[in-house]
Amino acid sequence: MKNKDLSFWLFLAPVLFALGTVVLIPLLYGIYYSFTNWNGVSYTEFVGLDHYVTLFKDEGFRNALWFTVKFSVASVIVINILGLALAMLVTSKIKSRNILRTVFFMPNLIGGLILGFIWQFIFTKVFDSIGRATGIEWMQGWLSDSATGFWGMVILMSWQMAGYIMVIYIAYLENVPGDLLEAAEIDGANPWQKFRNITFPLVMPAFTVSMFLTLSGAFKIYDQNLSLTNGGPYNSTKMVAMDIVDTAFKFNMMANAQAKAVIFFIIVAIISLTQVYINKKREVEM
């Protein structure tokens, strides 16, 4: 199919049109609008970098950004440790391995909104009643302050994503040659030594893939944040995605929200490009 063929362009036209109008044009317009006093319909003047300067003074945005970073780092660590542990569990020879695989992956298919509501019930009602019945103080009053809101989000996210990450680790673990492990065992290696010296190095690539998947996933979440804490109490658990949505559609500060959205785009793009770079580098080495 040559460039000058009509069929080449006809085959591409629908997706080019969709990508252009849904993603590319809004992106460019968005960057442009962030330098104006756009109100969602029209604009009257250029304001230069005013919105960006305001952002750095905007405590709400700074807090949201910092909370998002903390949340993403904690989630990446917990999800990857859990995901790897679950993957090792279901690739071992235990009898329940198939059903466990099914169970661990299940939360991943259910929407973040629904999962957030379920966990809101668990944290505020179930935890509370266990706490009161047993006198354990830390189980009471969950989601009523920013620390429990934070860990609530991490637990929710881990429960949802660990099964997904498990599936990725499984794909790599199944490539670890069994005879290598057997040989090591004959040589007297204990389970930890086998893991440390054989399994772990072979699963390293999965770690890069999983780390970035969880990192960008955690950074962008909105639904879970909305349904679990709705940013509360006092906006202390509000993440960047929610801050952008609220600024735009609750407070109607469109250009200001769009400047936040541009910053958000830059951060996510840097995370993703770092991953692409690392993957390419590794491919060359291999």
Place this chain on the structure above:
Amino acid sequence: MKKKKSTQRILIEVLGLLFGLLWLSPFYLMIVNAFKTKLEIFQDTLKPPTMWTFDNFKQAFEELAFLQTFMNSLFMSVGSIIIILFFSAMAAYALSRNGSKLSGAIFFLFVAAMLIPFQSVMIPLVALFGKADALNFYGLMFMYLGFGCSLSIFLYHGALKGIPKSLDEAATIDGCNRFQVFWYIILPMLKPISITVAILNIIWIWNDYLLPSLVISGAGTDTIPLKLFLFFGQYTKQWHLALAGLTISIIPVIIAYLIAQKQIIKGVSDGAVK
């Protein structure tokens, strides 16, 4: 030595079982409490209910207008998936059979677009589609094509490398035009990857809340997440009804999962690792 092995084994079996139960406990808590009265939930959240009645479910089912809402979700997801699969496969085919620099650049454009997070384009997107009077059910499907085509084209493009060009040529000699080659020869051969692409897209489209809330909310075509959000706001202190609503909403997903779990897990794994 042998004895040590077997205790270790039992330990792992028990550990697996405990983890499995822990993982299922949120579902257990949701279901048992959905059967209780408001008072019973207040008294205890862990035990099964004293009486299993379906009253909460009946009320939640009606208030969610669940059949209608479910059909909205189904129509929207399936419609979006069909256009994503068809147009992405077609585009990937054109790109893979054209070795020029231009086609490489277009492919790169689609891949690069995957880096753009939804929240960074949503405000101008809603403004633009509002101007074009396209903030409706079909506008939403079109948006899903825009957001979903990048990954889909990427996956199709990878699979197409494995289909020899001589097949196209043979079909062309037999008198097929470009579209016929695509429709009769190529598309059937892309069936395995199409399943992967369909699964990856349907998971996020079915569950998506933010985009529909900006595009179709209040238009009478609410999908499950939209309706559930409204419902939940209405019954915020009435967990017995809220939990019944959540349970009903999850049932279709669980059924689909139990029927097609092999394909789903394989699809998700392929999509992530590639």
